[in-house]
Amino acid sequence: MVKFFSRFACGVAMSFLLYGNAAAAPAEPELRIGILSDAQCPKSKDSWGLKNARRGFELLRQRGVDVVVLGGDLAERGDAEVFYNFLEAFDSVFGEKKPELISIMGNHEFAPPQDDPKKKIAAFAKAFGLPADANVHRVIGGYDFIAISPEGMNQNTYKEGAEKFVKEAVASARKRAAGKPIFAFSHHPLSGTVAESGQWGSDSLKKVWDFKLPDLVHFSGHTHHPLQDERSIFQDEFTMVNTSSLCYLSRGNYANVKQLHDTWKYPQMLFVDVYADHIDIIRMALDCGREIKPGRRWRLELPLSKENFTYTAARRDSRKAPEFPAGSEAGIKFSGTKEGKPVIAFPAAVHDDFVHGYAMKFIPLEADGKSGKSFELNCMTDYYRGIDRMAENPAFALPPGRFRPGTRYRVEIRPCESFGKRGSAISAEFQF
Known part of the structure; x- marks a missing residue:
């Protein structure tokens, strides 16, 4: 007889097989x-x-x-x-x-x-x-x-x-x-x-x-x-x-x-x-x-x-690209600062392995309605802690030197898996 059960411990899924006989x-x-x-x-x-x-x-x-x-x-x-x-x-x-x-x-x-x-x-x-x-x-x-x-x-x-x-x-x-x-x-x-x-x-x-x-x-x-x-x-x-x-x-x-x-x-x-x-x-x-x-x-x-x-x-x-759950755009939040840096947070994307990071493209929206020169920031997730320990709402402190005070920005966020495949973007606008 073989019995199977599983549990989570220390950030990793554990599986056990109990054998009814030595053979x-x-x-x-x-x-x-x-x-x-x-x-x-x-x-x-x-x-x-x-x-x-x-x-x-x-x-x-x-x-x-x-x-x-x-x-x-x-x-x-x-x-x-x-x-x-x-x-x-x-x-x-x-x-x-x-x-x-x-x-x-x-x-x-x-x-x-x-x-x-x-x-x-x-x-x-x-x-x-x-x-x-x-x-x-x-x-x-x-x-x-x-x-x-x-x-x-x-x-x-x-x-x-x-x-x-x-x-x-x-x-x-x-x-x-x-x-x-x-x-x-x-x-x-x-x-x-x-x-x-x-x-x-x-x-x-x-x-x-x-x-x-x-x-x-x-x-x-x-x-x-x-x-x-x-x-x-x-x-x-x-x-x-x-x-x-x-x-x-x-x-x-x-x-x-x-x-x-x-x-x-x-x-x-x-x-x-x-x-x-x-x-x-x-x-x-x-x-x-x-x-x-x-x-x-x-x-x-x-x-x-x-x-x-x-x-x-x-x-x-x-391998498949990771994707955000439906409705994730509404969950994009910008908060004050962490150690003098603006913070962006959003619901975690999902993947059948794990989400390795997020590629965030920032587009300045100029006063004349045109888009300025964009730049991209790539951030790594906390997967190294254990995949089931990863943050459900990852938050990233952004380098303030890349942003102009008083400027409005559009951000497009794409989840990335470890081999480099990127999923669909979610986006939002914010004032720096």
């Missing part, structure tokens, strides 16, 4: 992996990033994880003390039953920029017991793990050494276990792949990971991008996955960036469960220890091949 229970994974990155810690043992790492370690201990991967930017200013703080936290949480630990460097491990990068690599390698170049190829539970570090603060410092290391490691993995997934890690994403990699990705990594190898599953941090966004996984020649952040989430370059001041409250990480016939990638919200979007868990069918890739750029074609 109906799902198979256990062959390997359990936990991935955490971008803690941005100072030296203090009480830093926010380290506290969240401990939370993550505790969840992984409860799951009986086999491998833990630390994906770089553990330290904010390259302090070696931070590495030992992480090791101390790791030891205290896992005790004698420690999983395998793989650590790589991020750009912040090389801070401050005037320091000698070779000494930074040596300090990191010493702390974590790594080879001199801080690159790792290890076989764990029958699966190959290949992890590389940059050679400096710039995202394009993956050089010939990394390229040679990766090619040899991949060749070895394919010879050892042809057709099995290979798990790969670097702090930076390849440019032009997962969300925000256009700005924060590495061109030099494209030479390093220059493979037409669908068996490769590559994880990267650096962007701090929220995992609710489906663009955090991308498949082209192989699979690439964003790992988000233990410290704060990205706010992008939106007009309301200063308003999104609480992203630090919502750290995230990944669980990866490897089965004989598939891989489940489970997005976790550390503020409450619950799965993000359990109904949309990322699944990779094995064996991996381009024919069964589903997280490609073509996904955009099948």
Whole structure:
């Protein structure tokens, strides 16, 4: 007998299956992996990033994880003390039953920029017991793990050494276990792949990971991008996955960036469960220890091949634009100011995934009845808090410098989903 029920908790929908007998229970994974990155810690043992790492370690201990991967930017200013703080936290949480630990460097491990990068690599390698170049190829539970570090603060410092290391490691993995997934890690994403990699990705990594190898599953941090966004996984020649952040989430370059001041409250990480016939990638919200979007868990069918890739750029074609409910225009409100800024509020649009933001076009209405030169402001929603926590009537503080006092404006508001599709506009007029 199988019973099903669901509830909402900590900003994410939770679903449970209760099995009436052990035979109906799902198979256990062959390997359990936990991935955490971008803690941005100072030296203090009480830093926010380290506290969240401990939370993550505790969840992984409860799951009986086999491998833990630390994906770089553990330290904010390259302090070696931070590495030992992480090791101390790791030891205290896992005790004698420690999983395998793989650590790589991020750009912040090389801070401050005037320091000698070779000494930074040596300090990191010493702390974590790594080879001199801080690159790792290890076989764990029958699966190959290949992890590389940059050679400096710039995202394009993956050089010939990394390229040679990766090619040899991949060749070895394919010879050892042809057709099995290979798990790969670097702090930076390849440019032009997962969300925000256009700005924060590495061109030099494209030479390093220059493979037409669908068996490769590559994880990267650096962007701090929220995992609710489906663009955090991308498949082209192989699979690439964003790992988000233990410290704060990205706010992008939106007009309301200063308003999104609480992203630090919502750290995230990944669980990866490897089965004989598939891989489940489970997005976790550390503020409450619950799965993000359990109904949309990322699944990779094995064996991996381009024919069964589903997280490609073509996904955009099948997505719908968000829309406002009927009558939303009447709900557009302008209020005084918030910290010296005018505020616009309106009923939230709806979407089968979530509304990522709103594009607001402002058109000055001149005294002669003609329209002046318009401008557009793009604002991000609060989806990173949890999709069921999003504001029902989002309010955005507008930059006053863009508006002329005494001028009347028409605003046209279009909802946007994460892949860029825009819905129909609602509009209103107001006096600034």
